[in-house]
Amino acid sequence: MRAGTRRTTAARARASAGPGRAASAVAGCLGIALAGALLTGCGPGDDEPETVRFTFSKREAIGFMTGVVDDYNASQDDVEVVLDTSGVDVVSASFVRGNPPDLMLANYNMEVSRFVERCTLSDLSDTEAAGGVREDLQPLMDQYGRCAGRTSALPYSVMASAVIYNKEIFAAHDLEVPRTWSELLDVADTLQDAGVTPFYGTFKDDWTVGQGWFDYAVGGQVDTLGFFDRLAAEGTDVGPGSATSFQQDLAEPLARMTELTTTYVNDDAASRAYGDGNLAFAQGKAAMYLQGPWALGEIAKTSPDLDVGTFPLPMTEDPDDLKVRVNVDLAAMIPQGAAHPEAARDFLEHLYRPEIIEAYNESQLGFTPTADAPPPSDPRIEGMTRYYDAGQVYQGASVLVPKTIPVFSYAQAIVLDEDPAPWLRSLDADWARLAMRQ
Amino acid sequence: MTTTTATPTGGDRLVRRRARRVEPVYYLFLLPSLVLFTLAITVPGIIGIFFSFTNSIGIGDWELVGLTNYVAALSDPAIVQSYLFTFGFSLVTVLVVNVVAFGLAVGLTSRIRMKVGLRAVFVIPMVVSGIIIAYVFNFLFSNSLPAAGQALGIGFLETSLLANPDLAWTAIVVVTAWQAIPGALLIYIAGLLAIPGDVYEAADIDGAGRTQRLTRITLPLMTGYVAINVILGFKNFLNAYDIIVGLTGGGPGTATRSIAMTIISGFNGGDYAYQMANATIFFVVAVLIAVAQLTMTRGRSAL
CATH class of the missing domain: 3.40.190.10 (Periplasmic binding protein-like II)
Incomplete structure (x- = not known):
């Protein structure tokens, strides 16, 4: 019935021709498409697959x-x-x-x-x-x-993701894969003193900050699963006074993140994008790169023989806290x-x-x-296997925040502003407002 | 119709009555666009407004939630900020576009060489798609400009404008203006050419200088065109989307998110009803602005 009436409208539109011809053709197609949608219920014959x-x-x-x-x-x-x-x-x-x-x-x-x-x-x-x-x-x-x-x-x-590192650069400077936060800082300092950029940052693409820096920093220090369960329980109460909130639980972890992003990345990180990062890392312009396995294929396009490996970003002093993002x-x-x-x-x-x-x-x-x-x-993802097998994994905090909250933008702003506090307050307020609506 | 004043009473009434009766065929001409407009704009619009009072996410079950979405939207700093940004950006861009376009139009209608060729050059940006312009400028701002800044030792240019939360909007104004100037320019050229030469001759005889000719003759006679350009431009800039997406994607952080971008985010973020409320608010605001602009300009210029 409905398709029928639409079709007569379209037919009338077509009859009036003139300058509206193209438009009425569209209307005609619309009518036919609607009629077609009603017919999809019919199945194929018995003999057909x-x-x-x-x-x-x-x-x-x-x-x-x-x-x-x-x-x-x-x-x-x-x-x-x-x-x-x-x-x-x-x-x-x-x-x-x-x-x-x-x-x-x-x-x-x-x-x-x-x-x-x-x-x-x-x-x-x-x-x-x-x-x-x-x-x-x-x-x-x-x-x-x-x-x-x-x-x-x-x-x-x-998919598991962690820090991608250039094994050749690590070997040239006699560096071991760091397993604690202080070892990580030592590695970064050694590289920087030798004139090598420790991390390659691509802050222009906000998602790279979200999935890499933000997620690794949070996942390496916070029990992501429990954190989001408690947040969900707080609902509309999330804010400065609640037991669980972004501004309380994530302030410390993100302070460590900004310590890394302010000191140990390339100078032009703010204007570099994902593609620039893959190219630069493949050319050996930095020792470490916070990306998932999808970047390995891109890196191999530039340098097929580059010897790279992966390790979880250590954010605490306890090697047992090491986890990979999945x-x-x-x-x-x-x-x-x-x-x-x-x-x-x-x-x-x-x-x-x-x-x-x-x-x-x-x-x-x-x-x-x-x-x-x-x-x-x-061998490039071998470094993560042990943690995956042992279940030492977390899901990225940035993907667990509902998409309506622009968490990637916030993560980017935290890195560029070098101050997490105001953005974590925004996250709390957004979370509470969303809880009120849903 | 204008001849009616010349003819005496009896004929006058006859003509007027005939003019009032409209040929039915005109309604037939109206029909296709009326039907399409209703189906493609009005009906979806009303459906959207209806859903702004629900908690729908675009699929599945939903229920009416009254004004909750509106209350939440009006207290949402992200939405409020997108309004502030969009209005500030539109005001500045309208100003830049019209000042530059007017100056160019005056130059391109005066007696200079290569007038036609230059006009063509200045109109080219209009025919290039916004998203392509944005990507090209994105590269220039991220790579070329910082390189130039480094070579010349200009401090604030050494990092990309697009990465600076306080200055990224200027890049968007520049690129938007670059694309919007030709449209305004064409309207101004048409306006300037329509001013009869004898007014300038009279001004010359009265001893008016160049500046006086511009401020006393050209500008007053151009108000109608200025009004058109300002209204059309402002309306377009309020809908800013493609150039911002290509340049900053709303970043750095949320510094350059326009209203249209927040509304679109409701579709892929599963926040359909909420952003429909935002869209309804935007619609009301846009209508208010349109009414205000029309009443302000109606008296002074023949629109």
């Missing part, structure tokens, strides 16, 4: 995933998996239209977790894949919110409103077959979240 729409938009891995999908389609005739790489915004829009994909493999973050919190994803707890996932990752998933009684998403790829780079989800949930589950199990999930993570420098998977063999 069932179509599973599978969304996946991690650019670096589209080639790999296309191969997996093609092999699967060739191996059987019942299901035809269609890879949709159009990105997270399109997926969000399809939820709004009531036409979600059958299977999603997406970065697990505050944006995707909205689907979890509003219970728009189906329960995966009875799948074989769910049984194989490491249990200690569940708290990390739950941190983004959950739908009671359901396993809404399964981790597929976990994020669930990919998680698998099947929407409640999926048109072909059974076929999607079959393909999900296929994706979790050891040879596929392990090959995927090996190729992307990620950690496989299944219990019996071997660690990645790439």
